Amino acid sequence: MILRAANALWLSDQPEEALVLYRRASLLVPSSPAPLMGLGNSLRDLNRFEAADRAFRASRQLRDGPEVACNHASVLIGLEAYAEAYALAERRFELPSHAPGPEGGVAAVVAGARRLHVRTEQGLGDGLQYLRWIPPLMEQAAVRGQRVVLEVEPSLVALLQAGLAWLPQPPEVRARPETDGDGEGDSAGRSLVSLLSLPAALGGAPCPQPPGPYLRGLDPAACADGYGRPPRIGLTWASGRKLSDGFTCREYRKRSLPAAALVRLVEGVVALGCEPVLLQQGEDRQLAEPVGHLFGGAIDPTGDFLATARVLAGTDLVITVDTAMAHLAGAMGHPAWVLLPFSADPRWLRQRDDSPWYPSLRLFRQADDRDWRPVVEAVLQALQRSRRRLRIRASKPSAARFTS
Secondary structure, three states: OHHHHHHHHHHOOOHHHHHHHHHHHHHHOOOOOHHHHHHHHHHHHOOOHHHHHHHHHHHHHHOOOHHHHHHHHHHHHHOOOHHHHHHHHHHHHHOOOOOOOOOOOHHHHHHHOOEEEEEOOOOHHHHHHHHHHHHHHHHHHHHHOOEEEEEEOHHHHHHHHHHOOOOOOOOEEEEOOOOOOOOOOOOOOOOEEEHHHHHHHHOOOOOOOOOOOOOOOOOOOOOOOOOOOOOEEEEEOOOOOOOOOHHHHHHHHHHOOOHHHHHHHHHHHHHOOOEEEEOOOOHHHHHHHHHHHHOOEEOOOOOOHHHHHHHHHOOOEEEEEOOHHHHHHHHHOOOEEEEEOOOOOHHHOOOOOOOOOOOOEEEEEOOOOOOOHHHHHHHHHHHHHHHHHHHHHHOOOOOOOOOO
16 A cells, blocks of 8 residues: 555655655565665655665665666666666566567677668657667668668658768668568567667767767758848747656656746747747647747648758757757757756756757756746746847858748
């Protein structure tokens, strides 16, 4: 009963309360690894990564299952222990929800397959983030005479065909099949690897090559408004709306701006003489209806990521919550400010306003009160200080352009 109550508190984003119950459960049943895993998860959400690491290690000493190993991997990324993190993350293939991993291990498959199929896994943001391993993979593939097929979500195909075309030997990009039985990738995984497994095979996290954008050549759409336009600020306010289970529902709710914070942000951008551009997809786009008349443009709600990237490239700055838009801007090397919840994903590290993954991003973090209002005010204050620089950039003939 105590453990179930602790899990319910954690899923409702109450890690402090959950921590108390997990500790009580671990004292009552010291031989069980589950309360210790819960401790690790709660401590991670409280940004106490070192204590979370100890709790996960204690849980794994009792029973080293794949679920706790994957959770441990997440906090190790926050501690920048990348080699251990990505080795542990490979144990996700032991979970019943995953197909088996490649025989012989991912490194052997990457090095030995004549035709390597690399497939995205999990969310769109994860896919965009881990594309950074495609350039070094293609360098090695050229030496080995290896063909690489990159299988991605249909909405990403055109974006990656264009954005990776700068590579001397770009991968073949195609839509991922609905099942593994596509006639080309081996269902046993001998020539099929996850994009998220490339760090374990190639190393070099977080940047496996000199820092810089790895999606290139994504020109903004043409614009007919001439010089002297106001700075355009792209806005995304909601994370991926995945309400299918407790964890993804929790992540969506804690990462997304409430309506009042969004209205304040839009009105504040306009008051500073800037033009907001709507970059939000999905149902949460409707949240902006009270201030919809203030937007100077918007992405096509039915468009793919290439169309979105071209609108993004036509902005002077993107302000976004932690969702795929942040990773798209970072992959393109486009200036973006990312609004993070207090219990942010460990990939964003702690107590810093920059990211080693994406040099073009600036991070704004919630305090432990979980209130978005001070975050929005901090963003608007920073925007006020940046207005002159943005206006200069907006007036240049080579500045980003955009039409709705």
